[in-house]
Structures are given as C-alpha cells and as structure tokens.
Amino acid sequence: MNRFRLHAGAIGLAALLAMTATACSGKGTDGGDTTGADGVKHGPGVTDKTIGVGMITDLTGPYAALAKGITQGGQLYFEQVNQAGGICGRQVESLVRDMSYDVQKSVAAYTELEPKVAAFGHFIGSATVGAVKDRISKDGPLTMVLAWSPQMLGAEQLQMTGTTYAIDVINGVDYMVEKHGLKSGDKIGHIYLEGDYGDDSLAGSTYAAQQHGMTVVEQKVKATDADMTSQIAAMKSAGVKVIVLSVSPKQTASAVGVAAAQGLNVPFIGSNSSYAPQLLATPVGPALLKNLVVMQASSPLSADLPAMKKLAADYKAKYPNDGLDNGVMAGYTTAAITGDALKLACEKKDLSRDGIIAAHRSQSAWDGGFGSKLDFTQVNQPPSRDTHILQPDKDSLGGLKTIREPSASENAKKYEIKVG
Template sequence: MNGFRLRAGALGVAAMLALAACGSDKSADNGDKTGADGVKLGPGVTDKTIGVGMITDLTGPYAPLGKSISQGAQLYFEQVNQAGGICGRTVEPQVRDMGYDVQKSVASYTELEPKVAAFAHFIGSATVGAVQDRIAKNGPLTLVLAWSPQMLGAKQIQMTGTTYAVDVINGVDYAVKTHGLKSGDKIGHIYVEGDYGVDSLAGSTFAAQQHGMTVVEQKVKATDADMTSQVAAMKSEGVKAIVLSVSPKQTASAVGVAAAQGLNVPFLGSNSSYAPQLLDTPVGPALVKNFVVMQAASPLSADLDAMKKLATDYKAKYPDATLDNGVMAGFTTAAITGDALKLACEKKDLTRDGIISAHRSQNAWDGGFGSKMDFTDVSQPPSRDTNILQPDKDSLGGLKTIQEASASDNAKKYEIKVG
C-alpha cells in the first residue's frame, strides 16, 4: 500500500509538471509590443507598470530568512517607485510563499511567469530545480537564492556570490590556516539531502583531499531536528572540525549537542545555516565561541555606506523586524534586477531578451555592497570570494567579519561542473 501511495504521488507530481509546462509554452506566445514611449514591451510590462515576481519561503524551514529576503526586496522597489519608478513605470512586486515545497513552487511559478518581467528572487535549489528547464527555455531573468552548480548554464538564471562548494573550500582552507588542521586529520560534515548538501560535501571533500585529510559524512533530512546521533558519530571519529550545511535550527542543535558532549572543535557553517535569532537562545555562547559562517556577501555590519543606509531604512520600515543576512540578500537581488531593467530601458527594450542581455552585459556589478560580481559567463558563478564571519550580538545583523572576502588557491582551481 505504501509503495502504491508513493507511486501515485510521483505520478501526480509528474502530471502537475506536465500541465505546468504546457501552460508555460502557451505563455511564451505572448507577443512583444511597443509602448507609447517607443520601448519594446515583453510579458509583465505595460506602459505604466513592470511586474516583478518573488517566490519565497515564509512558512517552511527557512521562513525567518525568507521573510527578511522578501521585505528587503520590497523595500528596494518601494524606494525605486518613490524615486519615479523604472523607465517611467511603477514596479509591482508580487510575492508568493511556497513554504519550501516543490509542488507549491511549481504552482507559484506557473501563476506568476506570464505576469512578470523578471523574478527578483526564487529561493532554494530543489524548488527552483522543479521549474529550471522551463525558465531556461523561455522564462524571464530569474535571480536565484540557491548556490548549487545546477543553477549555472542558462542565461535566464543568475545566482549571486559563489557556489556552496567554493564557500566550503574557502572555509576549510581558513580552518587549516587558523586552527592548525593538518594532513591525516578528519573533518566532519553534516549536510542536508539535496543539491545544497551534495555540492557543499563536494567542496569539503575536495578541500580535504588537497590537505591530506578525510571527511566523516552525516546526511540529514530537512525535517530532522535533533543532531545528537550525528554529533556523537563525529566525536567517536575524532574529527578536528565540522562543516554544517543545514538549516539554522539544525545548526543550533549540532552546536548545542557538541557543547553538551564536550566536543570543542570549530564549526564552519554554509551561508544558509545561520540566523542571528540563534544568539538569543541557550546555544548562543557556543556559537560565538566555535562557529563561523562562510558566505560571499558582505555582512550588514560591513563599513559600507550602502549597507549602513540599508540597515537604517529597513529598521524605519520594519521597526520590529530582525536584521539578518536575508535583508541584504533580498535588497541586493532586487537591486541587481532593478539595474538590469534600467539598462534595458536605456536600450528601449523591456522584452525578456532585452532585460537578460542588459543584465549579462555587466562584468563588475557591486551596487556599493562590497561584493564585485561578473554576470557575463553563464557557466561560472559571478565570484569565488568568501567572507568568514563570526556570530556577534553587538554587530549589526549578528555577524562580524573576521576574514575579508577572498578566494584561496584551492577555491580558484576547483573545477565547477555545470548542470
């Protein structure tokens, strides 16, 4: 009976994908038009408005970050509209919560795709992956908050920063330099199933090989809450450091269990593994002592005018909200989307091809946020630099920089396999 239910469920998903694909093909027939101002108009664009989509997680495992991401993006577009919009048009953001559920992601994309000129963000490797072929076939410019190499290769799909693997390589090389790891040592890696975990593990495996070390693996599900058995396995193997490519709640469990078991080793967290709210929990002191975050983006505490303005504006707009990495991620991806639309307007071409071409013409985008990115090569991430950040209650956003963005020799030579 259980096998039948699983098979029936799989068939149901397949049918849904097939119907969605048909819908996508139909929407691709929308003819480009020319506006009253002589600008070519594609789907989601009228003489007065530009629709921009956001597919986020407001109720699933990454809900705290998803809320911040969406609010950061909405803040950007609100400011753009207050300044007169883009190309004389009001930008209309449309947010959909998919709860980190593949079927809801498919439904959200199917609904919004004909209505938007671009997606300012789409969260999650697995959720984006469910419609990736459709985006690559005829979809709009889509900024993905997912760092799997599976996201590379299509002109329509743009990740920010670098891949999970490259971040982990930079992080392991940092641990070798600062914590005295050496050849023959073991490093642990607790990772969530799916592209996020798989690519992160590829990074730790590569870095370990370069240093003559080995990796002790522990795979978990996104729904797993207790990391006791995984940490116990790490302790029994005598690991000298642990990489975490999991959710923030799972990070809290792993670091807390390690402290309780007397396992005093450095923890290296992938960019989706941390939320500053954890500092107010019992595990907060252990995070400050032993945990660092590896991410391409500068933290909110960076001494940058653009970051300081963002923090001030966000707190004014959302006074009760927590400042975290999601705020910067949402605002930045929205700014990248906005800049693509502005460049396309200069060419009088707000068709999908016009917007994508404008975006892909930029080889040193910074936006004032301290992370220079090259969008011209669809087969490579826009950067290989990683910041090493430490949890800190006194720093804006709960993180402070302990190593500025850089790429180790191992990160530079790592071969990224697309698709």
C-alpha cells in the same frame, strides 16, 4: 535557502505539473513583444505604466525566518524605486507568492506568475527552482535564484548571486588550515542535508580534504531531523578536528549545543544558510559565539559600507518591529540586481525578456555598493569565487562580524564546477 530533495513521489508529481503547464509558459498571454507609445519594446509583465516583478518565497516553511527579511528587503527596494519615479517611466509591481518550500506549490506559483512578470526578483531554493528550471531556461524571465547549487548554472535566465556551496566550503576548510592548524592526516567532520545543498557542500569538503591529505567523516541528515546527538557522537568517536555544517539554523544550534554538552571542543564552519542571528538569544548562544564561523559570498550587514548602513536605517524605519539579518540584505541586493538590469534594458529601449537578460548579462563587475563584485557575463560559472569568513557577534548588526575579508583560496580558484 536551500535545497532539500523532496520525496521522489513529490518530485514526480511536480514534473508532471510542469509538463502539463508548459503550454502556459510561452511568452505570456499577450502573444509576444510589442512596442509602447514611448518607443520602448516590451514583453510579458510590462505595460506602458507598470513592470511586474515576481518573488517566489518561503514565508511559512523551514526558512520562513530568513525569507521574511528577504521578501521585505526586496519589497523595500522596489518601493524606493517607485518613490524615485519608477523604471522607464513605469511603476514596479511586486508580486509575492509563498510556496512554503514545497515543490508543488512552487510549480503552481511559477505557473501563475510567469505571464505577469518581466523578471523574478528572487526565487528561493534549489529543489523548488529545479522543478521549473527547464521552463525558465526555455523562454522564461530573468530569475534571481537564492540557491547556490551548480544545478542553478548553465541557463542565461537563471542567476545565482554568490558562489556555489562547494566553493564556500573549500574556502572555509582552507581558512581552517591557515588559521587553526589543520594538517595532513586530520579528519574533517561534515553534517549535511540530503539534496543539492548538502551534496554540493560535501563535494567541497571532500575536494578540500584531498588537497590537504585529510579525510572526511560524513553524516547525512534529513530536513526533519532536529536532534544532532548521534551525529555529534559519531564525530567525537572519529576524533574530528573541525566540523562543517551544511544544515538549517535549528540543526546548527542542536549540533553546536550537543558538542558543548559532550565536551567536543572543536571549531564549526557553517554554510551560508546554516546560521540565523536569532540563535544567539537561545541557550546555545555562548557556544555559537565561541566555536562557529560562517562562510558566505556576500558582505554582512555590519560591513562598514554606506550602502549597507543606508539599507539598515531604511529597513528599520519601514519595519521597526522586525529584526535585521542577512536575509534582508539578500532580498534587497537581488532586487537591486534585478532593478539595474531593468534600468539598463530601458536605456536600450528594450524591456522584452531577451532585452532584460541581455542587459543583465552585459555586466562584468556589478557591485551596487555592497562590497562584492559580481560577474554576470559567464552563464556556466558563479559570479564570484570569493568567500567572507564571518563570526557570530551579538553586538554586530545582523549578528555577524567579518574576521576575514572576501577572498578565494588557490584550491577554490582551481576547483572545477560541474554544471547541472
């Protein structure tokens, strides 16, 4: 969910908005932490009866298809929490704002919600989060970031929920060396979006190529580019043996479809946000089934896990007309991580922002039943370096099946992440 670097003018305006709104961020409108009648200390977003949790999402922008599931998955989790009695005797209020993957709207949404919430259950996008990162890092709430740029590391308030784009790509390239015979002297193609998403992904493919004596053929694209014909033609001319895709799902469909039409029969490895199961119902579906694998830190919905099966059943019951995809799982699990931090903070009788963050950062092996152990204790590192290798599959729940269980290659383990 990702990571477009917007026009410099928009960024400049966003920065100005962030600066002028700084006075509003603080510790909320109540002027500081208080202690409730039950002896629980609390800060902004918490009363004796409610806990506010924000979700800054993209319901009308380029990632709307995935963000709908993310948002509904998060709302489903907190509805279930409330039905079970809430957290610390309080009901959770989900406050959702759509920012259309627009930096200015993202700044406005954060400015509005920050005094009203104890935590953000999710905040989508590197560029959008980046516009208010300094404010969050100063005194903001615990924020689950659905973006995997190293720029999202380094602040105790910010928590990515998997590994970085670069680590995923390194694991993916190493998988291709192991399983598809890539060797020294081969060329790797990489089509990537401009911005943090693409930049970090390219850093991963470049590093992996260097470790194996290979070279990378680069093709940078904009978010508005829909036709990958020229990019695939360049890959074919260069004689690449595999193509990495760090783009949007629609761009993935174009790239794989054009390659099939041009007779370029090479495997594609897609970053976690490059694929959506809806693509399998399009004319490019057969080519995706044949040539694409997907790299992501989290388990797919089709994983044989009781928690995943329960999530799928509960979501279908709540939203019978909506499909299941990895967005649902991402939204539900980030909400669960948030909920567990709130529950731990409650046990300490401290629902202040500092108390919630401390509770969250005390967990070194969070799992939640979803098959990926995450270490939240290291502010400057992602919580995992393991990557699942998945394959599109029309018969699997969520449109993906596991072809390699989560693991980290030696190259991924030793890769040095430069925190932004």
